[in-house]
Amino acid sequence: MDAKIVDVAAKAGVSPATVSRVLNQASGVTSKTRNKVMKAVEELNYHPNAAAKNLRQQKTMNIGVIAQDINNAYFTEIIKGIENMAYAQKYRVFICDAENQLEKEREYMTMLMDRTMDGVILIAPQLLDEEICEMADKGYYVAVIGRNIEHPRIPCIYTDNVKFSRQVMEHLLSNGHRDIVFLNGYPEAIDSYERLEGYLKALKDNQIPFRPELVENGDFNETGGYEAMKRLFDKNIPFTAVYAANDEMALGVYQACAERGISIPNQLAVVGVDNNRISKYVTPALSTVNQPKYTMGAILVEKFIDQMNDNQFADQRVFVVDSELLIRGSSNYKMK
Amino acid sequence: MDAKIVDVAAKAGVSPATVSRVLNQASGVTSKTRNKVMKAVEELNYHPNAAAKNLRQQKTMNIGVIAQDINNAYFTEIIKGIENMAYAQKYRVFICDAENQLEKEREYMTMLMDRTMDGVILIAPQLLDEEICEMADKGYYVAVIGRNIEHPRIPCIYTDNVKFSRQVMEHLLSNGHRDIVFLNGYPEAIDSYERLEGYLKALKDNQIPFRPELVENGDFNETGGYEAMKRLFDKNIPFTAVYAANDEMALGVYQACAERGISIPNQLAVVGVDNNRISKYVTPALSTVNQPKYTMGAILVEKFIDQMNDNQFADQRVFVVDSELLIRGSSNYKMK
DNA sequence: GCAGATATTGTAATCGATTTCATTTTGAAT
């Protein structure tokens, strides 16, 4: 149906090799033949068949991004950073939605083995470190956003959870809070673990004894946060602040408080993590931690492409970026 | 690096043709050889090279989805419908973010011409109808969500803007509003045009004269809505309700009202369109129109795949789906 | 005008699968 390189060659009165040279290296061809060829290309609206090209060149210039959930702006913002930087380097980015399913994540990894993609960027993968390392060992290009995978060939970028977690705590403590709830995500996630770690360290730094009954799991989603709060209220123990490991769960906290007539921030301070767009719109606006999402995507993909092109690192493999605490109405109140 | 079909064939002691048969049709092979081959496939962790396969078969089983902005949950929700239905039919879906840029949209269309994708689904494209038709004329598979492109080979699905627009107006009118502002998106968009049409028809049906000064453009984004409201306030004309052509602009309305100390819904009723997730969280909750996004994606891709497989339509080409008006706090107040 | 170097172009091999067609094997019927 569409024109092939031989058609272009015939029309321009040259060999297919010449057509290829015109379209690719752009040198070693007289301008006269180049013009002839370009004219034929235009007239036939010729586009080299990607499959043939990929097969012969053993590369595709495609990068896959596997996100856990494209409905979540946290991921899509990162992806925009990836996409724009990759685009500038002539790579095409294809986004895959794993929908929080490990099986889908794994299925998308086959894109590497069947060579549909030159490389794959995993954002906050559920895959185990070992699985990811194994792929890298086999020579596939993999990069990870969200945690550090200890493997010399895997570029990684992530934020220092412990650090910002302590900042959140210092903020609450400085407002006079002592009985602070920590609403955890699902406990297997590294983010959960590290945010909890920051919570604990901050308590220790301030000589406040850790009370395990103040920690609940909320699975990183709104309903989970809501249920967790209900469990906490039922315990009938006093607390004046909630540090939720993400904004989604914090929204659940708002809901639970609304039901009980508890006023934020006067009776309860709330802080989340992620700077979900919604956090700005709720009443009161939710204090949260903002990660430089776009930049994280951009930095990582740039290094990744470097590596794919040279098959070695120019310099750094691991990037740790800082987050910023955004203090809003939900925690902007000093306890007496 | 990775195993090729000849390696598998050698290991299993058969010809490449037989390996291919085992992996593809699954018939015409004794179970003994099938087992031998499968064993070799396992041991070598063989995955057929996609480029070679695509080249030979002249198809990729890939569908591209070109979205205007993956940060917008309206698009990603549709995409989930597409993705899940396509997945069930063995198609892989790749998401491309056009970032509201016509140029990127066009660039991604080359995926069709270079045969990276078997087909492309455009969501609310900026491309002109003619451009899209031209692609279809050339034999490429294209489908469109958001409007009807009059072309026998282009499946389309969209909502009846005029219809729900009238519903919104009837709702406001029944609450006693007569001076109703219409906040339009950018005027070139078909959605803008049709929603305005519904606004006008509802006025006519109720013998209310149309006052052009009550219509402002807000470009479909929050800032646009905010600016438009400021312009309206400055006009110093009375109005008691705002019908914004999408939720984003309605958020701008909230902001403008907050600045002026205007209370929603008592002094001003607000209704949006899209059921953006945020609309539920603002105070008061925003009345809006919900489209069956997931279903729209699913229905369309199903027909699209049918068409790609049979190269003809089983039945319908155009699907018009109904939306639902969600009445929330922002418009739930009767004027006296 | 010619030799030799260099630049341009063409021929044919190649990438790794699928698939057509030919060949061999198997099995059923006699």
Add this chain to the structure above:
DNA sequence: ATTCAAAATGAAATCGATTACAATATCTGC
């Protein structure tokens, strides 16, 4: 045991580009 049809397998062509290598054209300097 033999014949013949049917089933299983293999050999080789094919998809459409790139690219190594060979061949030809052009240019330089004398």
